[in-house]
Amino acid sequence: MSIKARIAAKEILVAPGVYDGLTASLAEAAGFEALYLSGAAVAYTRLGRPDIGLTSVTEMAETMTLISDRSDLPVIIDADTGFGNALNAQRTMRLYERAGASALQIEDQTYPKRCGHLADKSLISAAEMAGKVRAMADARHSEETLIIARTDAVAVEGLNAAIERAETYLEAGADVLFIEAPQSRDQMNDITTHFVGRVPLLANMVEGGATPISSARDLQDQGFSIVIFPGGIVRAVAHTAQAYYRSLRENGSNRPFADRMFDFPGLNDVIGTEDMLARGKAYDAE
Numbered sequence: 001m002s003i004k005a006r007i008a009a010k011e012i013l014v015a016p017g018v019y020d021g022l023t024a025s026l027a028e029a030a031g032f033e034a035l036y037l038s039g040a041a042v043a044y045t046r047l048g049r050p051d052i053g054l055t056s057v058t059e060m061a062e063t064m065t066l067i068s069d070r071s072d073l074p075v076i077i078d079a080d081t082g083f084g085n086a087l088n089a090q091r092t093m094r095l096y097e098r099a100g101a102s103a104l105q106i107e108d109q110t111y112p113k114r115c116g117h118l119a120d121k122s123l124i125s126a127a128e129m130a131g132k133v134r135a136m137a138d139a140r141h142s143e144e145t146l147i148i149a150r151t152d153a154v155a156v157e158g159l160n161a162a163i164e165r166a167e168t169y170l171e172a173g174a175d176v177l178f179i180e181a182p183q184s185r186d187q188m189n190d191i192t193t194h195f196v197g198r199v200p201l202l203a204n205m206v207e208g209g210a211t212p213i214s215s216a217r218d219l220q221d222q223g224f225s226i227v228i229f230p231g232g233i234v235r236a237v238a239h240t241a242q243a244y245y246r247s248l249r250e251n252g253s254n255r256p257f258a259d260r261m262f263d264f265p266g267l268n269d270v271i272g273t274e275d276m277l278a279r280g281k282a283y284d285a286e
C-alpha cells in the first residue's frame, strides 16, 4: 500500500526514527509499517553532532539508499530546508526519490536550519517556502511521493502565524502539514481543529522537547494522521553505548555487560546471517 493510501485510513501511521540499515531492519521486524529517516538521528550518529544543519543532502541520500536496500517499508525522509533555495529543493526531491523515499519533509527555516526544539530559530518568508513546495511538486517523478510541509513558526511568530503559514503551504501543494513544536495540548487542539478533515497532519514526539508527549492512540483521537518518533532510537542507543564503554573501560572485560547485549550468535540471528549465507551458497558454482 502506498503511503498516500495508508494515511487516508483512520488508524494513525506510526513512523519510528531510523538512521541506517540496522535500525531500519529492527524497526521493520518490530512490525512498524513505515520509517522516518531523521536528519537529527543522522547528525547525532554519523557526525556525533547536533541537528544544526551540518548534514549534507548527499549524506542523507546515501543513507536513504542503504535503508531502501535493507527494508521494503515506505520511508518518510527529512529534507530539512531543501538544503538551499527552490532549485536545491528540487535536487533534493530528485535525489531522495531516486534513493527510494516515499515522502519528503521540508521546513521553512533559514539555512542552516536547527532542530525544531532548539531556541533561536529563524524563518524564510511564507512566499519563499511556498515556492519551494511548488518546486518540489514540479520535480517529483511520482505523484505518489508526498510533500510534507513543516512550519517552525510556533516558536518564532506564534501559533496563529504558524497556522497561516501552513495554509499557504497547503495552497502551494503540500500533501501533509507538520506544525513543528506546539507547546501545549491546547495548541495541538487548535491545529487539529483548524485542519482536520482537510489535510493529513503529522505530529512529532521528541523526548524532552517542546511538545507534550502523547501516545499514538491519543494523537489519533486528536486528529493526527502520522506520528514520528525521530530521535528516540539514538537516545536509547547512546544510553546503552555510554554504559557499555564505561563498563569496558572500568572492567577491562566485556563480561560484566554480557546480559545487556547480544552475543555473536544473538546478533547474527537479528541480522539474518544464516539466511544470507545460505542464499549466497545457492549461487555457488556447481
Ligand SMILES: C[C@](O)(C(=O)O)[C@H](CC(=O)O)C(=O)O
Residues within 6 Å of the ligand: 037, 038, 039, 040, 041, 051, 078, 114, 115, 116, 117, 204, 206, 230, 231
Ligand atoms: C524531526 C527532526 O527534524 C529530525 O531531524 O528528525 C527533529 C527531531 C529531533 O531533533 O529530535 C526536529 O527538528 O524536531
